[in-house]
Amino acid sequence: MTDTRIEDIRAQLFRVPLRQVMTDAKHGAHTHFELVTVTIRTADGHEGTGYTYTGGKGGHAILATIEHDLAPFLLGRDAADIDAVYDAMWWHIHYVGRGGITSFAMSAADIALWDIKGKREGRPLWQMAGGASSSARVYRGGIDLNYTLTELLDSIEGYLAAGFTAIKIKVGKADLAEDIERVEAVRRLIGPNTPFMVDANYALDVPQAIAAAKAFNPFDLVWFEEPTIPDNYAGYAEIAETTGMPLAMGENLHTILEFEYAFAQSRLSFIQPDASNCGGVTGFLRVAELSRQAGLPVCSHGMQELHVSLVAAQSNAGWVEAHSFDIDQYTTRPLQLRDGLAIAPDTPGSGVEFDWAKLRAAHDPA
Amino acid sequence: MTDTRIEDIRAQLFRVPLRQVMTDAKHGAHTHFELVTVTIRTADGHEGTGYTYTGGKGGHAILATIEHDLAPFLLGRDAADIDAVYDAMWWHIHYVGRGGITSFAMSAADIALWDIKGKREGRPLWQMAGGASSSARVYRGGIDLNYTLTELLDSIEGYLAAGFTAIKIKVGKADLAEDIERVEAVRRLIGPNTPFMVDANYALDVPQAIAAAKAFNPFDLVWFEEPTIPDNYAGYAEIAETTGMPLAMGENLHTILEFEYAFAQSRLSFIQPDASNCGGVTGFLRVAELSRQAGLPVCSHGMQELHVSLVAAQSNAGWVEAHSFDIDQYTTRPLQLRDGLAIAPDTPGSGVEFDWAKLRAAHDPA
Numbered sequence: 216m217t218d219t220r221i222e223d224i225r226a227q228l229f230r231v232p233l234r235q236v237m238t239d240a241k242h243g244a245h246t247h248f249e250l251v252t253v254t255i256r257t258a259d260g261h262e263g264t265g266y267t268y269t270g271g272k273g274g275h276a277i278l279a280t281i282e283h284d285l286a287p288f289l290l291g292r293d294a295a296d297i298d299a300v301y302d303a304m305w306w307h308i309h310y311v312g313r314g315g316i317t318s319f320a321m322s323a324a325d326i327a328l329w330d331i332k333g334k335r336e337g338r339p340l341w342q343m344a345g346g347a348s349s350s351a352r353v354y355r356g357g358i359d360l361n362y363t364l365t366e367l368l369d370s371i372e373g374y375l376a377a378g379f380t381a382i383k384i385k386v387g388k389a390d391l392a393e394d395i396e397r398v399e400a401v402r403r404l405i406g407p408n409t410p411f412m413v414d415a416n417y418a419l420d421v422p423q424a425i426a427a428a429k430a431f432n433p434f435d436l437v438w439f440e441e442p443t444i445p446d447n448y449a450g451y452a453e454i455a456e457t458t459g460m461p462l463a464m465g466e467n468l469h470t471i472l473e474f475e476y477a478f479a480q481s482r483l484s485f486i487q488p489d490a491s492n493c494g495g496v497t498g499f500l501r502v503a504e505l506s507r508q509a510g511l512p513v514c515s516h517g518m519q520e521l522h523v524s525l526v527a528a529q530s531n532a533g534w535v536e537a538h539s540f541d542i543d544q545y546t547t548r549p550l551q552l553r554d555g556l557a558i559a560p561d562t563p564g565s566g567v568e569f570d571w572a573k574l575r576a577a578h579d580p581a
Numbered sequence: 582m583t584d585t586r587i588e589d590i591r592a593q594l595f596r597v598p599l600r601q602v603m604t605d606a607k608h609g610a611h612t613h614f615e616l617v618t619v620t621i622r623t624a625d626g627h628e629g630t631g632y633t634y635t636g637g638k639g640g641h642a643i644l645a646t647i648e649h650d651l652a653p654f655l656l657g658r659d660a661a662d663i664d665a666v667y668d669a670m671w672w673h674i675h676y677v678g679r680g681g682i683t684s685f686a687m688s689a690a691d692i693a694l695w696d697i698k699g700k701r702e703g704r705p706l707w708q709m710a711g712g713a714s715s716s717a718r719v720y721r722g723g724i725d726l727n728y729t730l731t732e733l734l735d736s737i738e739g740y741l742a743a744g745f746t747a748i749k750i751k752v753g754k755a756d757l758a759e760d761i762e763r764v765e766a767v768r769r770l771i772g773p774n775t776p777f778m779v780d781a782n783y784a785l786d787v788p789q790a791i792a793a794a795k796a797f798n799p800f801d802l803v804w805f806e807e808p809t810i811p812d813n814y815a816g817y818a819e820i821a822e823t824t825g826m827p828l829a830m831g832e833n834l835h836t837i838l839e840f841e842y843a844f845a846q847s848r849l850s851f852i853q854p855d856a857s858n859c860g861g862v863t864g865f866l867r868v869a870e871l872s873r874q875a876g877l878p879v880c881s882h883g884m885q886e887l888h889v890s891l892v893a894a895q896s897n898a899g900w901v902e903a904h905s906f907d908i909d910q911y912t913t914r915p916l917q918l919r920d921g922l923a924i925a926p927d928t929p930g931s932g933v934e935f936d937w938a939k940l941r942a943a944h945d946p947a
Contacts, residue, residue, distance in 0.1 A: 242676065273677030275645035280682070283641040310608065311639030311858075313812070313833070315681025316646070446679070446838040467679070472812040492677075 217335070218258035219295040224286040225254045226323075228278045229578045230271075237539055238361035240387025240418030242270055245358065247579065248540045249274030251319070252569065253281055255327040257294045261335050263564060265326025267319040267491040268518065268542060280320035284308055289324065295335075297328045301497045314469035318492050325495025326521070326565060333564035340521070340566050341559040344500060345528035353519070353535040353550075353557035354381035354410060360388065367397060368404050379537065380555035381410035383440070386427065387418035395430050402434045410534075414440035417467070421450045428458035437534075438463040438485050445473075451481035461485065465502075466516035469493055474502050478509040485533050489516040490525060496565075503529050519543055519550045520567050524559040545574045583701070584624035585661040590652040591620045592689075594644045595944045596637075603905055604727035606753025606784035608636055611724065613945065614906045615640030617685070618935065619647055621693040623660045627701050629930060631692025633685040633857040634884065634908060646686035650674055655690065661701075663694045667863045680835035684858050691861025692887070692931060699930035706887070706932050707925040710866060711894035719885070719901040719916075719923035720747035720776060726754065733763060734770055745903065746921035747776035749806070752793065753784035761796050768800045776900075780806035783833070787816045794824035803900075804829040804851050811839075817847035827851065831868075832882035835859055840868050844875040851899050855882040856891060862931075869895050885909055885916045886933050890925040911940045 229250040237245045249269045256262045267277060288307050292300055304324065308317045333343055341349045355374040359367055367384065374382050384401055386394040394413075402411060413436055419427060424442035431439060438461045443450050445467040455462050465487030468474050471494070477483060486506050490499040499515075503525075506513040512533030515522035519535055520543035526535045535557050543549040547568045551558045560566030595616040603611045615635040622628045633643060654673050658666055670690065674683045699709055707715045721740040725733050733750065740748050750767055752760040760779075768777060779802055785793060790808035797805060804827045809816050811833040821828050831853030834840050837860070843849060852872050856865040865881075869891075872879040878899030881888035885901055886909035892901045901923050909915040913934045917924045926932030 241672070270676050272650045272674050273646065273683070275649040276642040276677070276682055276686075279641040279645040280639065284638045306607070308638050310636050310833070311642070311685060312681050313835070315678055315683055316642055317639070317681055319677060320642075446836070467676070469679070470812070 219293055220258045221255055221289050221292050221294050222258045223256040224281070224289060226278055226281040226286070227252045228274050229574050230274065230580060231545070231574070231577045232579050233540065236361070237358035239358055239385050239416040240360055241416040244361070245270055247271045248542070250542060250574070251277045251281070251323055253323040253327045255294065255324070255331060257331060261331045263327045263330030263334060264569065265323045265328070265330060265495060265565070267323040268540060269319065273316055273319065276316045277319045277323070280308070280317055281323065285320055285324055294328050294331055297325065297332065297497055300328060301325055301494065314473070318469040318494060322491050322493065322495040322498060325497050326490065329496040330565040337563045339559065339561050339563060340496070340524035341528045344496065344525050345503070345530065347530045347532065348527045349559045349561070350553070350556040351523055351527035351532050351535045351559070352381070353379065353523070353537055353552065353555070354383055354412060355379040355537045356383040356414070356539065358385060358539045360385040364397060364400060368400060371401060371404060375405070378552040378555065381534070383412035383414055383536070385416065386413045387415040391427055391430060394427065398431055398434050407435065410437045411435070412437045412440060415442050417441045417444045419443050421447070421453055424454045425457050428454055428460035432458065432460060437461065440464060440487070441467070445477070448476045448480035451483065455482040463487055463514065465489065465514070466492070471498070471501050474505055478505055478511070483511060485514050486511050487514045487516045487536070489518065490521060491518050496525065499525050507531050519557065520546050520548065521565060523550065523557045524566055527557070527559045545570055545577065585659055586624045587621055587655050587658050587660050588624045589622040590655060592644055592647040592652070593618045594640050595940050596640065596946060597911070597940070597943045598945050599906065602727070603724035605724055605751050605782040606726055607782040610727070611636055613637045614908070616908060616940070617643045617647070617689055619689040619693045621660065621690070621697060623697060627697045629693045629696030629700060630935065631689045631694070631696060631861060631931070633689040634906060635685065639682055639685065642682045643685045643689070646674070646683055647689065651686055651690055660694050660697055663691065663698065663863055666694060667691055667860065680839070684835040684860060688857050688859065688861040688864065691863050692856065695862040696931040703929045705925065705927050705929060706862070706890035707894045710862065710891050711869070711896065713896045713898065714893045715925045715927070716919070716922040717889055717893040717898050717901045717925070718747070719745065719889070719903055719918065719921070720749055720778060721745040721903045722749040722780070722905065724751060724905045726751040730763060730766060734766060737767060737770060741771070744918040744921065747803070747900070749778035749780055749902070751782065752779045753781040757793055757796060760793065764797055764800050773801065776803045777801070778803045778806060781808050783807045783810045785809050787813070787819055790820045791823050794820055794826035798824065798826060803827065806830060806853070807833070814842045814846035817849065821848040829853055829880065831855065831880070832858070837864070837867050840871055844871055844877070849877060851880050852877050853880045853882045853902070855884065856887060857884050862891065865891050873897050885923065886912050886914065887931060889916065889923040890932055893923070893925045911936055911943065
């Protein structure tokens with residue numbers, strides 16, 4: 216008999232400089248991302264690592280949640296019964312939880328448990344998570360609202376040269392005419408057959424979003440992402456119904472209840488959960504199940520090194536986002552492309568192994 | 582000219598033992614509460630203190646949010662423009678926010694700014710917050726699900742002897758018959774004219790809540806609080822419409838958006854925001870304004886030493902809860918009753934001054 220009880224939990228926070236300052240319409244300039252890792256060991260000697268990340272704020276609070284509220288609660292629990300551990304964590308910190316910091320902390324712990332499960336069972340994540348495929352469509356998402364038009368087009372040529380065959384840019388300039396100019400220039404550069412998305416990071420109100428969606432309609436977008444605040448579920452439906460534009464969101468929904476509201480009310484065309492903030496692998500798979508019931512493709516936000524496995528595994532797989540916060544550069548296996556598809560790792564566990572020395576070298580505590 | 586820029590911010594965490602172990606239907610046994618204080622000083626020498634509290638989990642994360650994410654962001658900002666500071670904080674930590682830990686942290690900072698404002702202007706909180714009255718109806722809420730029936734009735738006799746003229750008990754026992762027995766015994770004890778509420782701490786599903794509400798109907802309850810999870814906005818409406826029972830909730834709603842959903846969908850009879858987790862004084866006043874538009878009385882959860890001022894000030898004042906987490910015992914002015922009403926302090930500022938020596942003596946870092 217193996218003893219699958221949790222024996223040790225260790226959390227670490229890394230603050231990693233971005234290779235360049237990135238700007239979107241709502242969060243301003245990003246200079247760093249924060250990575251919080253959780254390494255769990257079970258009594259029979261298996262060890263797994265999970266993680267979450269932020270745009271630069273909240274990392275210390277996530278670390279504190281894991282160290283002070285989750286770790287003491289998880290020690291001694293059965294790491295093999297992940298659903299039970301997940302639900303127990305949810306209720307343990309519910310009063311200060313229901314999304315936000317605690318969702319990020321739970322996500323990191325949950326991913327560590329799935330890493331252990333895969334290593335124990337000798338199975339890669341894409342098999343554990345559904346097994347529909349080991350590869351998925353992928354697009355490169357730029358965080359590029361501050362780029363000049365020339366820099367924007369240069370960056371996209373770089374993405375195409377790197378093997379990406381679909382791209383997303385930020386929109387949400389103060390002047391819609393400037394957004395339109397950028398969308399038009401990018402469409403001209405990539406030609407009519409390259410899938411193309413835009414993302415406003417919820418900078419617009421509903422009337423502004425409707426005007427933008429109408430203006431973007433000639434450019435054959437796959438989707439218009441987060442045109443307005445995700446909490447305005449009914450507002451999304453109004454934008455979709457008024458303009459016919461396919462809409463996407465999900466990175467700012469952190470609880471299964473919020474996803475339920477979005478599926479029921481928002482008339483989305485794509486859903487984009489992020490396992491780093493919606494409850495880890497367990498949370499992502501619960502959203503994926505809801506997306507099948509709703510008849511929507513499930514995509515992902517950020518963390519491409521993990522999401523490639525989770526998206527590929529779904530029968531209703533949408534698109535994996537290859538994000539500019541390139542956590543995968545600090546792993547032993549950065550995202551792999553083949554014929555424009557992202558390839559899931561076949562190694563047992565989550566498939567994400569950190570290059571700890573590289574991470575420590577990049578860490579900027581300032 | 583006064584210089585109202587924020588010059589210094591100091592946060593502290595206290596873990597305070599409860600006088601006895603308290604149990605409700607969903608959170609299990611409480612042994613401590615956590616108090617996080619934030620003291621802000623402006624360049625012209627005014628100083629104010631805000632605070633938030635938890636049921637024992639999350640305090641370290643709230644402290645980390647204030648120290649690492651809010652304090653550096655707030656330094657140098659204008660403490661006199663509280664609405665602007667509030668909205669700036671909301672967007673600064675939005676990606677890891679929208680409720681949860683960050684709402685608690687923002688709440689503490691916001692209350693400190695109102696304390697400064699009142700001290701600068703020489704006005705008590707009840708005047709700044711609306712000024713309708715300086716006293717409010719109050720009830721004593723027990724956390725007593727673990728009490729034997731005898732202990733329960735003894736505790737209520739103690740509340741009445743202390744001057745309270747309205748009381749609330751916990752329900753949500755595994756066996757509804759036991760809840761009914763307790764409700765019936767309490768009603769018999771307090772007589773037909775004493776206002777009486779019950780609180781299930783969302784332990785029930787909707788069918789269970791409907792059965793309980795029907796069973797409680799003969800006992801003339803003022804409200805049935807949190808019969809089911811607050812996120813199930815439509816479920817509340819179903820319970821209210823099926824049974825006619827007046828419903829209350831709010832302590833688990835942390836964003837103005839969540840309150841909007843509740844007002845629109847839940848058929849509530851009372852709303853119970855908690856300034857410690859819904860955005861401080863600013864957040865509470867925004868909810869109070871929505872409650873007037875919705876035609877509902879605004880009540881409060883916990884933190885009676887502060888909420889007495891906020892509830893009394895509203896033209897649609899409901900009930901102040903006098904909570905068993907008696908933070909007010911660690912202040913220089915515990916809750917004052919007169920003829921069954923709670924009396925708001927007339928001192929400039931929030932009216933809450935901590936007895937720091939008593940707090941430090943009670944602090945249990947274990």
